[in-house]
Amino acid sequence: MNSQQTIRLAVIDDDSGFVTVLSKRTEGAGWQQRVLSGAIPPEELVAMKLNALLVDLAVLGDEAWDYLGRVCEMLPDLGVIVCTGRSTVAQRVRGLRLGVDDWIGKPCHPEEAMARIEAVSRRRRRSRAEVDSSPLVVGELQIRADQFQAFVGTGSLDLTRREFELLQLLADAKGQVLEREAIYQRVWGYAMAHGDRSVDVFIRKLRQKLEKRSPGWRYIHTHFGVGYRFDPESTARGGAGATSEGAIASDDDSQVVHSSFTVA
Amino acid sequence: MNSQQTIRLAVIDDDSGFVTVLSKRTEGAGWQQRVLSGAIPPEELVAMKLNALLVDLAVLGDEAWDYLGRVCEMLPDLGVIVCTGRSTVAQRVRGLRLGVDDWIGKPCHPEEAMARIEAVSRRRRRSRAEVDSSPLVVGELQIRADQFQAFVGTGSLDLTRREFELLQLLADAKGQVLEREAIYQRVWGYAMAHGDRSVDVFIRKLRQKLEKRSPGWRYIHTHFGVGYRFDPESTARGGAGATSEGAIASDDDSQVVHSSFTVA
DNA sequence: TTCGCCTGTGAAAATCCTGTGAACGCAGGC
DNA sequence: GCCTGCGTTCACAGGATTTTCACAGGCGAA
Numbered sequence: 001m002n003s004q005q006t007i008r009l010a011v012i013d014d015d016s017g018f019v020t021v022l023s024k025r026t027e028g029a030g031w032q033q034r035v036l037s038g039a040i041p042p043e044e045l046v047a048m049k050l051n052a053l054l055v056d057l058a059v060l061g062d063e064a065w066d067y068l069g070r071v072c073e074m075l076p077d078l079g080v081i082v083c084t085g086r087s088t089v090a091q092r093v094r095g096l097r098l099g100v101d102d103w104i105g106k107p108c109h110p111e112e113a114m115a116r117i118e119a120v121s122r123r124r125r126r127s128r129a130e131v132d133s134s135p136l137v138v139g140e141l142q143i144r145a146d147q148f149q150a151f152v153g154t155g156s157l158d159l160t161r162r163e164f165e166l167l168q169l170l171a172d173a174k175g176q177v178l179e180r181e182a183i184y185q186r187v188w189g190y191a192m193a194h195g196d197r198s199v200d201v202f203i204r205k206l207r208q209k210l211e212k213r214s215p216g217w218r219y220i221h222t223h224f225g226v227g228y229r230f231d232p233e234s235t236a237r238g239g240a241g242a243t244s245e246g247a248i249a250s251d252d253d254s255q256v257v258h259s260s261f262t263v264a
Numbered sequence: 265m266n267s268q269q270t271i272r273l274a275v276i277d278d279d280s281g282f283v284t285v286l287s288k289r290t291e292g293a294g295w296q297q298r299v300l301s302g303a304i305p306p307e308e309l310v311a312m313k314l315n316a317l318l319v320d321l322a323v324l325g326d327e328a329w330d331y332l333g334r335v336c337e338m339l340p341d342l343g344v345i346v347c348t349g350r351s352t353v354a355q356r357v358r359g360l361r362l363g364v365d366d367w368i369g370k371p372c373h374p375e376e377a378m379a380r381i382e383a384v385s386r387r388r389r390r391s392r393a394e395v396d397s398s399p400l401v402v403g404e405l406q407i408r409a410d411q412f413q414a415f416v417g418t419g420s421l422d423l424t425r426r427e428f429e430l431l432q433l434l435a436d437a438k439g440q441v442l443e444r445e446a447i448y449q450r451v452w453g454y455a456m457a458h459g460d461r462s463v464d465v466f467i468r469k470l471r472q473k474l475e476k477r478s479p480g481w482r483y484i485h486t487h488f489g490v491g492y493r494f495d496p497e498s499t500a501r502g503g504a505g506a507t508s509e510g511a512i513a514s515d516d517d518s519q520v521v522h523s524s525f526t527v528a
Numbered sequence: 529t530t531c532g533c534c535t536g537t538g539a540a541a542a543t544c545c546t547g548t549g550a551a552c553g554c555a556g557g558c
Numbered sequence: 559g560c561c562t563g564c565g566t567t568c569a570c571a572g573g574a575t576t577t578t579c580a581c582a583g584g585c586g587a588a
Contacts, residue, residue, distance in 0.1 A: 225425035
């Protein structure tokens with residue numbers, strides 16, 4: 001599965017020699033890279049939409065463990081690789097248990113560092129890659145990734161960016177129940193704080209806008225204690241024949257639906 | 265949420281010393297492990313439903329690269345860790361690019377090997393998340409993890425979250441008697457208070473819903489003074505054909521039965 | 529068979545979860 | 559600066575779900 005996606009990498013290191021050599025190679029490989037001189041609040045890392053973070057513990061100082069822990073917790077999708085000098089087994093184990101994905105000793109060959117970063121990043125890339133793709137049609141709804149907007153017929157739903165991303169996520173996982181944490185994680189990009197109701201609020205907004213443009217259809221279903229499921233369903237008359245999948249989920253649906261992910 | 269599911273690991277290595285020490289630890293941690301003496305066809309690995317594979321290249325001999333490539337390609341969800349003696353940067357890079365997730369040098373501390381295996385599994389699991397989950401079929405029941413729901417034919421059982429998790433736990437341990445404490449621990453996530461009857465109550469609810477949708481079958485059996493056992497059994501006629509082997513799970517499930525939990 | 533436990537059951541009580549309306553803060557545009 | 563749109567946070571209400579209780583029926587051992 002050598003999908004050669006471009007990788008967005010941040011490096012926290014002050015070893016200019018190593019960083020220079022590494023940068024040359026990553027640029028040559030077409031990666032997007034950013035070098036940071038010290039610890040950066042996790043919130044800012046979120047905004048960078050990174051695939052991976054390479055960090056030298058020496059730069060972090062005392063708060064190293066604490067920092068690693070927070071980063072790994074807040075950005076479960078971020079690949080974290082520690083690249084640092086001498087270390088003991090206990091330290092490496094501690095780091096890995098904390099959520100670090102790989103631990104390399106210095107000095108190390110930049111090629112190996114890159115290979116390990118790739119290995120860690122080898123997993124779902126945050127969509128967005130295929131902005132061109134054909135509009136997704138579900139129910140009487142048309143979702144256009146290229147416009148960040150959804151339509152019914154020719155009328156726009158006037159979705160905001162967040163609303164659109166949420167709708168797209170739900171629609172892509174059609175038929176699947178998505179948990180709030182997972183939704184938040186994917187749309188907002190970082191871990192959901194306990195008690196955060198943002199997802200619910202946006203679901204309501206979406207439902208309102210959907211209802212306004214497409215009355216007679218139900219799109220988003222609540223699964224109590226779990227999350228939400230997207231599945232267009234005509235509330236018109238008798239026949240529940242509506243749901244895009246006659247029965248709850250004919251097998252071929254389950255196969256097809258996730259094709260975009262399984263591929264890899 | 266079982267964040268720390270038990271890991272199913274296979275080890276391909278003939279270094280008995282290392283394997284012995286490692287096995288002791290993995291068992292202590294409740295992992296399910298199997299030691300293989302040599303390369304095994306990828307098809308057989310598939311059947312083992314592993315989370316991770318630890319392999320010493322030395323055992324593989326000439327076909328090592330070829331074998332690694334095939335395994336990584338055929339089992340994209342499997343975490344592959346190479347643990348081998350001396351190696352060059354070029355070899356490590358080659359392996360990692362081929363799809364290997366981590367590469368450890370020997371000798372290595374078993375604790376670090378475990379930590380790395382955990383890290384790899386954690387990463388794999390996150391990316392795979394809800395995608396795979398082929399429905400588990402038992403009796404005339406269909407349990408869908410991606411829906412947090414069970415069905416008979418096209419009819420939903422309307423299980424609540426807890427009910428579903430309980431059913432899933434029981435079904436996963438098909439044929440094995442689970443003690444109340446173990447059940448509670450796994451489903452509720454913390455220790456059961458003395459005298460708590462929650463498990464019994466939920467078993468009753470499950471039985472009711474199962475009976476409603478699938479009369480003519482008995483799924484949950486009580487073991488007096490011990491706990492419950494899940495085993496679909498047609499009450500129709502001539503008993504025999506009863507316990508559902510025709511179904512999917514079959515063998516390897518029964519071998520591996522959560523050894524870690526039965527203990528408790 | 530009798531006597532302790534255990535388990536099945538029904539229903540009330542306690543909790544938790546989601547829908548909703550509205551206030552708040554922030555940033556960009558005028 | 560002021561206005562407007564957007565995202566976040568709060569508090570409350572109505573339900574759904576889970577827990578707790580008390581009692582009845584079973585099971586096993588003496």
